[in-house]
Amino acid sequence: MTIAAHDADERRIAARALLADPVLTAHRHSEQLALVRKHSGALKSTFARLLGYALVVETGFARLVKTPLSPDAPVRPARRPSGGEFTPRAYAYLALVCAGLLASDVGEQVLVSQLVEQIRADAATTGITIDDTLAERRDLVAAIDFLLAWGVLTETDGSVVAWGERREEALLTVNRSLLPHLVARPLYPLARPELLWADDPNVPDQPRRSLRRKLVENPVVHRGDLSEAERDVLSRERTELTRILEESFGLGLEVRAEGALAYDADERLTDVAFPGTGTVRQAALLLLDALIEVLEPKATGQVILDGRAVTGVLAPWQVVDDKLGDLALRHAKAWRSDVVNDPARFRDEVVHLLASVGLATVVTEGVVVHPAAARYRPSVRDVSATTRAKRRLGADPQEMQDPLFTDETGETA
Known part of the structure; x- marks a missing residue:
């Protein structure tokens, strides 16, 4: 490999690392950050020219500031460590924590109790009501955990979770150099959660x-x-x-x-794996097959959604529920009982997954299935029981495995 080809490969690896994680820190991503710093000039130019993203590179971190998602993009909410989505209250706490950490009297380290006092004072100034309930504290902990995951904060002594559950004190170390770059735009004029966006969504784009x-x-x-x-x-x-x-x-x-x-052939950039293992992913894959067989979505089919035409075909909720119910009965022994025995939860999780990967759109009447879903129609291979006679005859070991769900690209679900 030539030097030029090697450098191009390194730039591509660095760019992919930034797309997968827009905040790289020396503590958590030392190798990726080293590549970003090595090729910082070229990467800044690439992201600005091709995508309109701003890249900030410092000694201990790199921050890729993205622009707003398009209206048709699947919603990508902030998530708790458990995987649950942020509530509106958790987003409010995230903004308040950012503002509190930027206060002039907060230094390199801060006690959680001190930070909470600052948050309460800021909330009172802006007319936000904060209660001291366990649910409120858990939302505050979720906001702080988000900053811990991004390397803005580090637990130096104690833990934020212990404070949230038992009011045990914790000492946090603040990454002062990264903190100002977390919020891409000033906090005070914003009425919507646009804190991490680089550009004004109302400005026409190329x-x-x-x-x-x-x-x-x-x-x-x-x-x-x-x-x-x-x-x-x-x-x-x-x-x-x-x-x-x-x-x-x-x-x-x-x-x-x-x-x-x-x-992505390497399957490393996506934040939502599909197809994949587990009850919800297998059910989503098989639900697509069932709905496509019944509805036959075509590239020319359209459903009017909020005044605009959406490509696909509508699957009414009753049809979705019936198909999921059939699948739950058929695979009851293999799938998680706590999920399939709660039909409302089962449907919500399956539909949410399909929407998050752009294969369906949720509407009041049901789910609009996109024609691209046909790409993932599975083929179910039933395997008969292996007898002692087959084993003596040297049956193919592959035939002795459990049934697999395989999509048309050959990937196992």
């Missing part, structure tokens, strides 16, 4: 750049959600677009009549 950003960030880009200018770029400049995505981010481009996707 169609080439906005299309590249949608392909990099969204699991599936629906053609109907593209502007006329973006569709023109996708049609006329597909070869160049394919080259840019591959060279810069290691992504392949797949274009179909209903839309496009940039896929």
